[in-house]
Amino acid sequence: MCLCQSRKIVSAGSTEKYKSYTLSNYRNIRQIDRLSEEQKFDIDVVARVLPFKTNNYVVNELIDWDNLPNDPIFILNFPQREMLHPHDFDKMAKLLKRGASKKEITNCANQIRMALNPHPAGQMELNQACLDGKILSGLQHKYGETLLCFPSQGQTCHAYCTFCFRWPQFIGVEKFRFSMHDAEELVKYLKVHTEVTDVLFTGGDPLIMRTKIFARYLRKLIHADLPHLKTIRIGTKALSYWPYRFIDDADADDLLHLFDEVIAAGKHLAIMAHFNSVEELATDAVRHAICRIRSTGAQIRTQSPLLRHINDQPESWIALWEQQVKLGCIPYYMFVVRNTGNRHYFSVSLARAWKIFRAAYSRVSGIARTVRGPCMSALPGKVQVLGTAQIKGNKVFVLQMIQGRNPEWVLQPFFASFDDQAIWLDELRPAFDQSHFFYQDELDMLMESSLLSEGVA
Structure with a gap:
């Protein structure tokens, strides 16, 4: 049942002022005493390396504290010992136990981070957006139609997911950050790149910004002469981690009116929401927030990685979809x-x-089968695993690209030798004694060209 009639705010339960918990104060959480001192120390160690932040809504409304340590939302928010490799964990733990200096701890953390592939899939080498010979550090342009924008004021979140692939944005190392300070540069870039139909605001979380700040970006876009720009997307976890952003935050109504402006300007507005577990959809607050967003004419599209310990059973995805x-x-x-x-x-x-995707997909109605997966956002593009097959006596993965650095690569089926241990594209080998996948020569030339332009080669 929808909790909002028109746009009027209807109480979705008692709300509190937003309060974040980080390494500095998480022990003040009332329920944290359910953890042992060893578990708390594990958090202390891992949070020195990987970002850690949660908030009072997550703590009080989403986590089932009677289901520790297996509650999925707890694992999504609180660092676990096994999230670091044992030798890295031990290295940091020894420093903490002997009371090492902040400088020693930071140096150790950065050494560990550098080994964790902080910017995968060519983000720093191939995705850079340039204008008049200048690299625009807050834009990423991997696929022709879609431009990613990282507003500088949106480079944090209401809470951090422990799996987040954008973790380098949050650790305070400036060279790892994407950050756009000037909406004028965004518009100038779009005027040159008329192939762009979609701008995706991402971060961090752009909805961490106050509405008046975010409005500077959105109004610049909708008031500029950009007829080729059809869709504005907003990547956000706010529906999951702070739905009051759309309900009764001080500028929640202003945000929805801003969405109205985007729609009235003839642009499609897509809220790219991140839901990893069905528990995130269970509160009155999130359902009310969804209803209010939809009342503006915006669409909400949902996505999540497949996560061991969180949603690695077909039933989890069936319930979620x-x-x-x-x-x-x-x-x-x-x-x-x-x-x-x-x-x-x-x-x-x-x-x-x-197997998980197929089992879940086969048990939901056609209206839920808009979902695509399992999909890797890899170096050449978004590579989808279509399934397995027996061809000429060989068991193979059947793959295709949903997006590619070269659009000619899209929807060309290709084959990899079956490997039941592989977890990523770079662990797969071409089937049928082929020396490389069909796109590899062109991809190598793109990489070489990028290195030459940076003066590396």
């Missing part, structure tokens, strides 16, 4: 965990990912 459809959201992507950060903790094999 069915509930999303019930609430008027559009299932969009099941991703494979990216090859960065602590993916060893969350990843499943591609073979198992396909």
Whole structure:
């Protein structure tokens, strides 16, 4: 049942002022005493390396504290010991136990981080957007039609997911950050690149910004003469981690009126919502927030990686997709965990990912089958595992690209030798004694060209 009649605010239960919890104050959480001192120390160690932030809504409304340590929302928010490799954990733990200096701890953390592939899939080499010979550090342009924008004021979140592939944005190392300071540069870039139909605001979380700040970006776009710009997307976890952003935050109504402006300007507005577990859709607050967003004419599309310990059973996805459809959201992507950060903790094999996807997909109605997966956002493009097959006596993965650095690569089936242990594209080998996948020569030339332009080669 929809909780909002027109746009009027209807109480979705008692709300509190937003309060964040980080390494500095998480021990003040009332329920944290359910953890042992050893578990708290594990958090202390891992949070020195990987970002850690949660908030009072997550703590009080989403986590089932009677289900520790297996509650999925707890694992999504609180660092776990196994999220670091044992030798890295031990190295940091020894420093903390002997009271090492902040400088020693930071140096150790940065050494560990550098080994975690902080910017996978050519983000720093191939995705850069340039204007008049200048690299625009807050834009990423991997696919012709879609431009990613990272507003500088949106480079944090209401809470951090422990699996997040954008973790380098949050650790305070400036060279790892994407950050756009000037909306004028965004418009100038779009005037030159008329192939762009979609701008995706991402971060961090752009909806961490106050509405008046975010409005500077959106109004610049909708008031500029950009007839080729059809869709504005907003990538956000706010529906999951702080739905009051759309209900009764001080500028919640202003935000919805801003969405109205985008729609009235003739642009399609897509809220790219991240839901990893059906528990995130269970509160009155999130259902009310979804209803209010939809009342503006915006669409909500949903996506999540497939995560061990969180949603690695078909039943998890069936429940997630069915509930999303019930609430008027559009299932969009099941991703494979990216090859960065602590993916060893969350990843499943591609073979198992396909089995989970197929089992779930086959048991939901056609209206939920808008979802695509399992999909890897890899170096050449978005590579989808279509399944397995026996061809000429060989068991193979059947793959295709949903997006490619070269659009000619899209929807060309290709084959990899079956490997039940592989978890990412770079672990697969071409089938039928082929020396490389069909796109590899062109991709190598793109990489070489990028290195030459940077003066590396």
